[in-house]
Amino acid sequence: xxxxxxxxxxxxLGLGSLHAGLSGVFGYPGTPSTEVFEFVQSQAEKMxxxxxxxxxxxxxxxxxxxxSYAGKRVIVTMKHVGLNVAADPFMNSSMTGVGGGFALCVAxxxxxxxxxxxxxxxxxxxxxxxxxFEPSNQQEAYDMMRDVFELSExxxxxxxxxMVTRLSHSRADIIPSEDILPQKPxxxxxxxxxxxxxxxxxxxxxxxxxxxxxxxxxxxxxxxxNALTIQPGATLGVIATGIAVNYALEVLxxxxxxVHFLKITQYPIPEGLIRKITDVSNTILVIExxxxxxESRMNGLFGVSGKTIIGRLTGHLPRTGEMNxxxxxxxxxLSVPQTGVSIPDVPxxxxxxxxxxxxxxxxxxxVDAVAAYPDNRMFSDIGCYTLGVYPPYQCGDVxxxxxxxxxxxxxxxxxxxxPAISLIGDSTFIHSGMTPLIGAAKQNADxxxxxxxxxxxxxxxxxxxxxxxxxxxxxxxxxGVDREHIALLNPLPKxxxxxxxxxxxxxxxxxxxxxxxxxxxxxGLKTKGN
Amino acid sequence: xKRDLILSGVGGQGxxxxxxxxxxxxxxxxxxxxxxxxxGMAQRGGAVQxxxxxxxxxxxxxxxxxxxxxxxLSVEPLEVFRYLPYLRPxxxxxxxxxxxxxxxxxxxxxxxxxxxxxxxxxxxxxAKGIAQQIGNxxxxxxxxxxASAPTLGFEPGAFDTGLDVLxxxxxxxxxxxxxxxxxxxxxxxxxx
Ligand SMILES: Cc1ncc(C[n+]2csc(CCOP(=O)(O)OP(=O)(O)O)c2C)c(N)n1
Ligand code: SF4
Numbered sequence: 001x002x003x004x005x006x007x008x009x010x011x012x013l014g015l016g017s018l019h020a021g022l023s024g025v026f027g028y029p030g031t032p033s034t035e036v037f038e039f040v041q042s043q044a045e046k047m048x049x050x051x052x053x054x055x056x057x058x059x060x061x062x063x064x065x066x067x068s069y070a071g072k073r074v075i076v077t078m079k080h081v082g083l084n085v086a087a088d089p090f091m092n093s094s095m096t097g098v099g100g101g102f103a104l105c106v107a108x109x110x111x112x113x114x115x116x117x118x119x120x121x122x123x124x125x126x127x128x129x130x131x132x133f134e135p136s137n138q139q140e141a142y143d144m145m146r147d148v149f150e151l152s153e154x155x156x157x158x159x160x161x162x163m164v165t166r167l168s169h170s171r172a173d174i175i176p177s178e179d180i181l182p183q184k185p186x187x188x189x190x191x192x193x194x195x196x197x198x199x200x201x202x203x204x205x206x207x208x209x210x211x212x213x214x215x216x217x218x219x220x221x222x223x224x225x226n227a228l229t230i231q232p233g234a235t236l237g238v239i240a241t242g243i244a245v246n247y248a249l250e251v252l253x254x255x256x257x258x259v260h261f262l263k264i265t266q267y268p269i270p271e272g273l274i275r276k277i278t279d280v281s282n283t284i285l286v287i288e289x290x291x292x293x294x295e296s297r298m299n300g301l302f303g304v305s306g307k308t309i310i311g312r313l314t315g316h317l318p319r320t321g322e323m324n325x326x327x328x329x330x331x332x333x334l335s336v337p338q339t340g341v342s343i344p345d346v347p348x349x350x351x352x353x354x355x356x357x358x359x360x361x362x363x364x365x366x367v368d369a370v371a372a373y374p375d376n377r378m379f380s381d382i383g384c385y386t387l388g389v390y391p392p393y394q395c396g397d398v399x400x401x402x403x404x405x406x407x408x409x410x411x412x413x414x415x416x417x418x419p420a421i422s423l424i425g426d427s428t429f430i431h432s433g434m435t436p437l438i439g440a441a442k443q444n445a446d447x448x449x450x451x452x453x454x455x456x457x458x459x460x461x462x463x464x465x466x467x468x469x470x471x472x473x474x475x476x477x478x479x480g481v482d483r484e485h486i487a488l489l490n491p492l493p494k495x496x497x498x499x500x501x502x503x504x505x506x507x508x509x510x511x512x513x514x515x516x517x518x519x520x521x522x523x524g525l526k527t528k529g530n
Numbered sequence: 531x532k533r534d535l536i537l538s539g540v541g542g543q544g545x546x547x548x549x550x551x552x553x554x555x556x557x558x559x560x561x562x563x564x565x566x567x568x569x570g571m572a573q574r575g576g577a578v579q580x581x582x583x584x585x586x587x588x589x590x591x592x593x594x595x596x597x598x599x600x601x602x603l604s605v606e607p608l609e610v611f612r613y614l615p616y617l618r619p620x621x622x623x624x625x626x627x628x629x630x631x632x633x634x635x636x637x638x639x640x641x642x643x644x645x646x647x648x649x650x651x652x653x654x655x656x657a658k659g660i661a662q663q664i665g666n667x668x669x670x671x672x673x674x675x676x677a678s679a680p681t682l683g684f685e686p687g688a689f690d691t692g693l694d695v696l697x698x699x700x701x702x703x704x705x706x707x708x709x710x711x712x713x714x715x716x717x718x719x720x721x722x
Contacts, residue, residue: 034569171549249590324591
């Protein structure tokens with residue numbers, strides 16, 4: 001169809017930002033958020049926009065805040081757990097406010113398709129007292145960005161755009177706008193009362209943020225992205241948020257009785273609209289992708305007298321996991337269609353390291369080297385190499401969050417664990433492994449850190465890494481690790497015996513040693529070959 | 531007109547190109563579509579699927595509800611069964627017969643044949659064999675794509691411009707052999 005574009009939700013968000021006068025994107029990769037950055041990056045040169053990967057999400061957030069300070073519209077992208085890393089600048093930026101429009105694009109992963117948890121970022125927006133937009137489809141992901149930047153500038157707050165896996169990675173046709181906004185000029189002047197968060201300034205900023213709240217709620221209530229439909233004769237009200245709006249609408253089309261319907265895709269929670277639908281309904285079903293945020297706020301501690309509020313908290317919808325049409329049908333008392341055929345017990349097919357993966361050769365050598373130490377503990381980290389915890393390697397007793405492999409090994413070694421081995425990828429090391437290694441080197445903690453240098457960020461789709469090869473070795477040395485105990489490996493089957501020996505001798509050393517296996521990811525080689 | 535289909539396979543087998551080509555054809559036919567795909571962890575040799583919905587009216591959910599898919603289109607025979615709950619009772623399964631064995635407990639071939647046989651409506655295609663006959667074993671997925679056309683209500687030519695977009699850079703020969711593969715798959719399916 002003429003004028004239509006086919007885009008992933010993430011790409012639509014990226015294009016919407018570009019068409020809304022964007023000057024730059026910062027971020028750290030993380031499924032399901034990565035394509036927002038990559039889409040802007042693909043258009044960056046043509047549109048005169050900067051696209052800069054950051055060392056981690058905290059750094060990315062601050063870089064973006066710097067661009068906003070300078071008067072430009074900017075987005076920063078990350079996955080939900082990335083916002084934990086960026087929580088410090090995030091919370092404080094709600095105090096400073098912004099210069100040019102500032103959008104935090106954070107992608108949550110309900111059902112944990114590629115993540116350690118399924119935290120709901122809307123709580124973070126509420127915590128920081130900033131607005132949150134939650135597109136329900138690709139077109140909204142595109143359309144919202146203009147409103148996001150405008151709201152950010154007029155209300156002087158950063159704005160969150162919350163995506164979820166299913167929208168991030170679903171493609172549809174969208175119609176882009178015909179007018180493309182120009183970029184903003186560089187800001188002039190100084191305003192230390194706003195930007196320097198010394199206590200006397202911060203107290204004032206805090207009050208100002210509180211005073212903005214009624215206006216933010218009013219704007220949510222009047223937003224074109226929130227809509228209340230009252231149906232004469234209905235006793236059931238349905239409130240749906242974000243992508244759950246789609247599941248609700250699909251089921252409502254089959255529902256025999258009239259239903260009041262409230263769509264929420266802009267926060268703070270539009271209190272007035274919720275009051276209206278509650279007034280006219282006996283029962284209110286709340287359908288959310290994520291935690292029961294709206295549902296629990298409506299119920300408060302004591303519920304609403306005379307009204308029945310149902311959803312994830314009452315068991316009408318599952319307490320965890322991704323929402324879908326089947327769940328909504330059941331919650332509304334409709335049957336779920338079944339297939340006619342009997343379904344065999346299909347064996348699982350979990351992800352695994354690629355054939356020829358460099359990590360696999362490192363694990364084989366490590367397994368042989370630790371055979372002498374049945375009490376060894378391996379602190380793994382986040383990346384392709386996490387898959388090494390499964391047979392046949394079983395390299396990894398722990399995996400919590402990026403960088404924890406090094407810090408937890410330090411703590412365990414202090415408790416008496418020996419040998420305490422960290423397994424960490426090159427990108428994860430730059431993200432959060434360097435800082436604990438400085439402390440380890442300073443106290444000469446008895447740990448062996450294996451930095452798996454495959455020369456790129458493999459798990460998230462082969463982005464460029466910040467440091468590989470000699471640069472990485474030099475960084476490790478500069479953190480204070482003795483060069484005598486920085487050992488390099490070439491993880492190939494033909495070097496197996498040699499690699500086992502090197503690992504064995506570093507495990508025997510009672511101090512901080514770093515082993516760096518260096519071989520490029522084979523998928524990365526293929527991509528570059530194309 | 532509404533068509534819901536699940537595309538299935540194993541990470542790295544290239545099902546995303548098939549969904550791209552179907553979406554491209556859908557747009558050219560003036561249809562709306564939504565296509566949910568899998569990125570990240572599972573792409574490392576795990577089970578991957580794509581939900582694809584085509585319609586001449588608005589589509590709400592990105593995911594296909596249980597028991598509503600008209601078609602399961604698979605590039606690997608075992609993967610069909612993972613998504614069977616989505617198939618509507620009168621739905622059809624179209625799958626390549628060549629197994630992709632990267633797990634120790636992959637079913638015996640007799641077991642898998644038994645499962646395939648009990649499917650009421652199915653088209654089993656030796657896509658690799660057909661691709662080899664055409665002269666390029668890498669177009670097996672395109673044979674499967676072609677086989678979906680009758681169910682989706684497309685002529686084999688419907689994928690031509692999409693193939694240009696996808697393979698144009700690789701040269702006319704690659705585009706031509708893919709067009710041939712679409713037609714070969716179409717012919718197999720049309721007979722059913
Ligand atoms: C805080 C945080 N940010 C981002 C991610 C997403 N993520 C998972 S693995 C990974 C990169 C891993 O790269 P590297 O350490 O080089 O290992 P490789 O996959 O290349 O083996 C990222 C960015 C995450 N899980 N947590
Ligand atoms: S993508 Fe690269 S690092 Fe990841 S498993 Fe495959 S070869 Fe190994």
